[in-house]
Amino acid sequence: MKAFAPLVAMAIASATSAAELPPPPVAAKVPVTITKFGDKRVDDYFWLREKERPEVLEYLKAENAFTEAATKHLEGFREKLYKEMLARIKETDESVPYPYKGWWYYMREVEGLQYPIYCRRKGSMESPEEVMLDVNELARGKAYTGVDFFEVSPDGAYLAYAADFTGYREYTVYVKDLRSGELLADRLERADSIAWAADGRTLFYTQQNAAKRPDRIFRHRLGQAKDALVWEEKDELFNLGVGTTRSGEWVVATSASKDTSEVRVIPAIQPDAPARLVAKRRTGHEYYVDHHGTEFWIRTNDKGKNFRLVRAPLADPAPRNWRQVLPHRKSVMLEDFDLFKGFWVAKERDDGVLKLRVTDFAGGGHHYIDMPEAVYSTGPGTNAEFDTALFRFVYQSYVTPRTTYDYDVGKRSRTLLKQQPVLGGYRPEEYESAMLMATAQDGTKVPVSLVWKKALRTGGPQPLLLYGYGSYGHPMDVNFRSSRLSLLDRGMVFAIAHIRGGGDRGRLWYDDGKLAKKMNTFTDFIAAAEHLVAGGWTAPDRLAIQGGSAGGLLMGAVTNLRPDLFRAVVSEVPFVDVVNTMLDATLPLTTQEYIEWGNPNVEKDYKVIRAYSPYDNLAAKAYPAILVEASLNDSQVPYWEAAKYVAKLRTLKTDSNVLLLKTILEAGHGGASGRYDSLKELAFTYSFVLDQLGLAR
Numbered sequence: 001m002k003a004f005a006p007l008v009a010m011a012i013a014s015a016t017s018a019a020e021l022p023p024p025p026v027a028a029k030v031p032v033t034i035t036k037f038g039d040k041r042v043d044d045y046f047w048l049r050e051k052e053r054p055e056v057l058e059y060l061k062a063e064n065a066f067t068e069a070a071t072k073h074l075e076g077f078r079e080k081l082y083k084e085m086l087a088r089i090k091e092t093d094e095s096v097p098y099p100y101k102g103w104w105y106y107m108r109e110v111e112g113l114q115y116p117i118y119c120r121r122k123g124s125m126e127s128p129e130e131v132m133l134d135v136n137e138l139a140r141g142k143a144y145t146g147v148d149f150f151e152v153s154p155d156g157a158y159l160a161y162a163a164d165f166t167g168y169r170e171y172t173v174y175v176k177d178l179r180s181g182e183l184l185a186d187r188l189e190r191a192d193s194i195a196w197a198a199d200g201r202t203l204f205y206t207q208q209n210a211a212k213r214p215d216r217i218f219r220h221r222l223g224q225a226k227d228a229l230v231w232e233e234k235d236e237l238f239n240l241g242v243g244t245t246r247s248g249e250w251v252v253a254t255s256a257s258k259d260t261s262e263v264r265v266i267p268a269i270q271p272d273a274p275a276r277l278v279a280k281r282r283t284g285h286e287y288y289v290d291h292h293g294t295e296f297w298i299r300t301n302d303k304g305k306n307f308r309l310v311r312a313p314l315a316d317p318a319p320r321n322w323r324q325v326l327p328h329r330k331s332v333m334l335e336d337f338d339l340f341k342g343f344w345v346a347k348e349r350d351d352g353v354l355k356l357r358v359t360d361f362a363g364g365g366h367h368y369i370d371m372p373e374a375v376y377s378t379g380p381g382t383n384a385e386f387d388t389a390l391f392r393f394v395y396q397s398y399v400t401p402r403t404t405y406d407y408d409v410g411k412r413s414r415t416l417l418k419q420q421p422v423l424g425g426y427r428p429e430e431y432e433s434a435m436l437m438a439t440a441q442d443g444t445k446v447p448v449s450l451v452w453k454k455a456l457r458t459g460g461p462q463p464l465l466l467y468g469y470g471s472y473g474h475p476m477d478v479n480f481r482s483s484r485l486s487l488l489d490r491g492m493v494f495a496i497a498h499i500r501g502g503g504d505r506g507r508l509w510y511d512d513g514k515l516a517k518k519m520n521t522f523t524d525f526i527a528a529a530e531h532l533v534a535g536g537w538t539a540p541d542r543l544a545i546q547g548g549s550a551g552g553l554l555m556g557a558v559t560n561l562r563p564d565l566f567r568a569v570v571s572e573v574p575f576v577d578v579v580n581t582m583l584d585a586t587l588p589l590t591t592q593e594y595i596e597w598g599n600p601n602v603e604k605d606y607k608v609i610r611a612y613s614p615y616d617n618l619a620a621k622a623y624p625a626i627l628v629e630a631s632l633n634d635s636q637v638p639y640w641e642a643a644k645y646v647a648k649l650r651t652l653k654t655d656s657n658v659l660l661l662k663t664i665l666e667a668g669h670g671g672a673s674g675r676y677d678s679l680k681e682l683a684f685t686y687s688f689v690l691d692q693l694g695l696a697r
Contacts, residue, residue, distance in 0.1 A: 041616060044651075132176070204218070217232075258596050295314060305508055471513070540566065582599070
């Protein structure tokens with residue numbers, strides 16, 4: 001590779017206005033020619049992948065400095081937004097405690113501290129508090145601290161928790177003796193999931209390989225030096241996961257790709273027993289297993305893509321012995337189910353609407369838990385106990401803060417446990433939400449949900465922020481964010497486009513926006529935006545859009561297709577260099593994603609991906625104002641996707657709109673780890689959007 005040209009020198013520290021800004025950074029061009037299936041591409045910025053080169057960090061810092069200078073006029077407004085959003089949060093607060101084997105577990109936060117403190121009390125909440133894990137202590141002296149999964153042993157003696165100090169999501173599991181407070185010498189490196197056996201001394205865990213694919217399950221006894229291999233998954237399309245049933249009687253190991261799964265089970269009281277296969281892997285067949293009494297319960301898509309529910313005897317749970325509990329339904333997606341000793345609950349998505357279906361084992365009858373609003377989301381809360389009469393669920397909407405209930409199944413009554421406090425006199429009746437239907441190119445009706453402040457609804461076009469994702473079958477359910485009030489209270493409308501590729505309307509909705517049908521995701525979003533403009537909700541010069549990760553791919557694709565439709569774009573950790581990434585099987589996650597995007601080593605898949613890959617379809621034309629946000633240690637969407645995208649777009653765009661790249665140098669895919677730092681990052685993003693739409697006040 002030839003030598004790098006130097007970056008354009010800039011003296012921007014003292015810039016105070018757009019007129020005083022020097023030219024933006026210019027990255028060196030080092031052409032690399034890539035030819036595939038006769039398609040010849042020249043990539044001038046392939047070198048930005050080489051993280052160890054000083055020139056790469058130099059470029060990222062130069063972009064950060066330019067972004068800081070270009071937004072210097074917003075410093076005061078950013079601080080105002082941050083304080084405004086912080087003032088709505090109860091900084092010293094506790095989560096709703098949940099019971100588990102004689103203890104009450106909860107998390108609390110303390111004003112001024114970035115991270116949560118995990119605690120428990122014996123017997124009742126009146127007992128003395130025991131601090132299990134203070135993440136603030138773990139984070140002392142570190143720029144980033146992430147604690148992901150953690151599990152208390154069945155006897156309550158040990159806490160196993162996973163920590164990452166880089167943002168790369170490479171976790172080490174530590175084990176703490178909760179009786180003495182001492183940290184054991186045990187370390188489980190590159191762990192991805194964990195599960196305790198019934199003896200409270202044996203841990204099962206999955207371990208990631210160099211490509212960050214969890215491909216092996218080990219059995220670890222506390223204090224032992226060498227762990228036993230339980231299962232190795234050699235197919236690169238599959239990830240392993242491990243957990244325990246709510247009954248506590250079985251360890252469940254699952255190997256799953258994007259469209260196929262296979263399950264093996266181990267008796268929790270016999271951790272040395274061989275893992276027993278439930279049903280042999282069959283391409284396109286997904287099934288997931290839980291346990292009740294003398295049976296395994298299985299959610300399966302063997303009879304239809306929206307899944308059905310069956311049960312099978314423990315002795316022989318092969319498909320020939322499956323007995324139907326709930327049939328497959330064309331318009332109802334069975335998303336999950338929860339088993340308890342005396343009842344079970346199904347989480348259903350009925351033509352896009354979430355419902356909780358409760359069935360009593362004794363009587364066999366079922367009913368649905370009533371919900372008070374038309375536009376809402378709901379789902380199970382923390383339900384750790386198997387033998388209980390109560391089902392905990394969480395409810396929220398655009399206007400109703402996150403609310404936790406205990407539902408008495410026998411009495412069919414609910415008890416309010418907590419509603420997320422919103423300080424500063426929030427009044428939900430001052431806001432309104434609705435669901436509209438846009439029409440896609442092929443006639444499909446695409447839901448669009450909105451929320452706004454009633455008093456500021458003018459009846460004409462207003463500033464509007466439209467959010468989207470549309471991948472992996474992940475639904476974008478409506479939620480409440482107190483920080484969003486800083487948009488609504490300034491006259492902005494917030495909306496989500498529930499586009500294909502997501503799971504918003506069941507599995508078929510997902511299938512219609514992946515692989516060869518991926519373009520539906522992008523045209524659905526454009527149709528949603530056009531519908532909002534045609535309906536008088538907004539106008540192109542008042543419309544901002546936002547998406548992250550695969551949603552950043554969405555942002556790049558729709559901006560290439562219809563740059564005239566949007567005033568501003570926020571693209572967070574964006575997956576925009578799709579062709580190059582999917583051609584490189586050495587990168588983390590790539591081969592596993594073939595079932596989502598296609599394998600570009602196959603010509604027909606290559607052509608599909610090539611047609612929408614944002615980086616490869618940038619062109620010499622006018623673009624909206626764009627803010628691109630990345631993280632240097634991102635293991636899911638590498639920083640260089642954003643960096644290459646911005647570097648190339650700078651050479652092509654014909655407009656004078658601002659193009660900004662901001663890279664967090666001490667974080668991963670999720671951004672800053674501390675709650676105050678995260679809020680400051682949000683204030684930065686919101687200040688950009690509000691400024692572009694004329695609402696920076």
